[in-house]
């Protein structure tokens with residue numbers, strides 16, 4: 001039995017969450033507009049700290065010289081983001097209650113949950129490392145785009161699960177896949193920001209004066225790289241577990257634990273790409289920009305696996321709810 | 324390891340002409356070295372991932388033969404070329420196997436020596452301090468008011484509190500200290516990589532000794548685990564058909580349940596099973612819950628309907644309750660297609676066949692039967708009746724679920740009647756043969772799988788995860804310290820350097836350590852100056 005009024009509430013909350021995130025984007029824009037009136041060239045890029053022989057993250061986007069007005073807007077943006085995340089959690093909660101099952105049984109619900117995880121990961125990072133707040137707009141803008149895309153193209157009305165999905169492994173496999181995906185989402189964005197920021201820092205170091213106020217306010221390249229790596233390190237075992245759990249489920253549902261079904265194949269490819277990223281980070285000659293590119297490719301593979309494999313190719317994983 | 328140790332320059336060896344055998348050995352050794360470099364393993368792993376891409380973008384025979392056939396008819400020029408490169412059988416192609424094998428060898432070559440080295444290192448003392456401590460990633464110089472030995476005592480104490488293993492040496496460049504902790508990280512690394520190797524082994528073993536057979540079983544029917552009985556099967560190269568377990572399964576009852584909106588809710592099959600010649604037991608299997616028995620697994624992978632017919636011939640002979648599975652053409656409504664072949668018609672040389680459509684809940688509009696519900700609420704069939712030669716003994720394999728179109732094209736089979744029938748209704752052919760649609764049974768698509776590598780692979784996968792967690796979450800830290808006389812011989816200078824593997828953010832920990840050391844040194848120096856306080 002589907003509780004139609006709860007299902008309708010869920011759909012309403014989805015729109016509210018998109019609205020709140022959009023407002024958060026506006027607030028992040030305001031933060032940028034009011035902050036960073038200082039000329040970028042004034043910034044120290046690599047403060048060679050006396051005894052510690054490693055580049056110190058450039059004074060984290062000038063957090064010190066941040067005007068109060070920018071700061072206030074930043075706080076408003078964070079609050080809106082947190083509120084949006086709460087509402088988005090409500091979307092899944094009401095759907096789960098409406099259908100009496102875990103709310104990730106089709107692509108719409110899966111995508112919504114992944115975006116929620118990404119937002120929560122961002123919030124946690126930004127609370128623990130305030131400088132990371134400044135990548136907010138680059139997280140929230142893709143979040144809003146993803147949500148709009150999910151709402152427009154992946155929407156599936158609340159319904160019961162098909163027989164194959166009625167298993168405890170749905171909770172284990174899909175939940176961990178969502179967690180892994182959400183974490184990789186933030187990791188990939190951090191790597192993109194790193195790629196942008198490190199080029200900027202190279203220019204500044206070369207004596208040029210790139211006048212990008214937005215990039216100027218980003219956290220330093222080293223901090224971004226570290227964030228990307230840390231999140232990937234966190235996400236990789238979770239993803240590994242998700243793949244293993246998927247194989248165990250496949251063994252009881254489809255008669256074999258691994259059959260190179262397109263979804264399985266791309267999950268494996270993503271796993272290899274992230275393993276390569278972790279290796280590259282510790283391999284001379286691959287540190288920095290090359291490894292960041294691998295991380296970006298990893299995110300591309302994850303998104304491809306969600307969209308292309310569910311919508312275009314046919315395989316056993318056709319639970320998208322799209323026909 | 325990036326510790327820089329200075330070695331005395333080796334005396335130049337006079338070049339000698341290598342013998343041809345040595346040259347070959349040297350070349351082989353070089354190949355082996357480059358094959359077993361970690362970079363090669365990663366490149367091979369990457370290659371494996373890239374090689375998997377066409378396997379997911381092009382239809383694969385292992386997943387769907389019919390899609391491959393469709394691809395061939397859609398791209399008649401391209402498909403044979405792709406086929407020559409095994410692109411419709413990527414995962415069983417020689418080049419995929421080659422990458423897999425090379426990766427396997429490469430992993431052995433790079434992981435086994437590492438594992439041995441690690442086992443030795445666990446019991447060995449931490450290595451001597453490198454000459455240039457200030458070149459380490461973390462480094463700090465402190466002034467100490469104590470003498471060299473007392474200063475290192477303080478450092479040692481701080482490190483032991485932090486659970487380091489500490490060794491003191493009288494080094495070439497002054498008294499020094501080496502400390503180390505976090506062996507579990509390296510253990511995790513070794514476990515991870517060895518488990519990866521084990522997983523590849525298990526996967527390969529399962530493929531070689533495993534098999535899979537599928538069969539459609541109508542309610543009341545029974546099958547046994549032999550390749551002759553399966554509609555389709557695939558078996559690894561080393562499977563001995565004589566060793567297959569003599570498992571037999573009877574399908575007693577099949578149930579499909581649906582939600583109000585006709586979403587499939589559950590499929591369950593009540594089966595009897597047992598080894599041939601021994602007592603049979605009963606159980607219920609279904610989606611997500613196979614039967615596991617004696618190393619074999621029995622699955623329900625699909626279902627459908629077998630319409631039941633009775634045929635009475637003009638001479639009075641009759642077949643009663645004959646049926647054949649009709650394959651679902653559409654899973655939403657279970658509209659199904661199939662054929663019933665009667666090669667032995669009493670009193671006639673001609674063979675007979677029914678071919679057509681089955682609808683569990685039929686609706687006829689303009690003479691065309693469609694199905695409107697997957698449940699058998701109002702079963703109906705629309706059949707064509709053919710007479711002539713079915714070509715069953717022509718030597719060519721033919722689809723059991725349809726009649727051979729070429730026999731129709733050649734005029735060997737002719738249509739002699741057609742009818743839309745509900746349960747209990749009959750149609751009478753021109754020669755007086757009466758065909759009755761007498762009822763419906765369900766069939767289940769069942770699959771028997773055998774994979775001896777499965778548990779091995781599961782164990783390896785768990786070990787991979789455990790090793791991964793150890794490798795990623797733990798840190799291995801080495802701390803070195805050395806004391807030298809201060810400038811002009813006054814006081815002592817303490818150099819501390821650290822090398823950490825596995826954590827991005829080492830500076831704060833190092834700072835905390837050296838701050839503690841500095842504080843302890845100052846405290847100790849004060850107590851030495853006025854021991855009474």
Ligand code: HEM
Nearest residue numbers: 275278279282359360361364365368429430433434824825
């Ligand atoms: C040829 C063989 C290989 C060798 C010698 C090797 C060696 C290593 C070493 C030394 C590390 C530690 C890196 C560090 O912390 O500095 C490492 C980490 C790792 N290896 Fe390998 N590896 C090999 C192949 C592979 C393969 C085929 C995979 C497959 C996925 C893999 C996955 C990993 C992962 C995920 C890490 C964790 C990286 C991190 O610590 O951030 N390795 N490997």
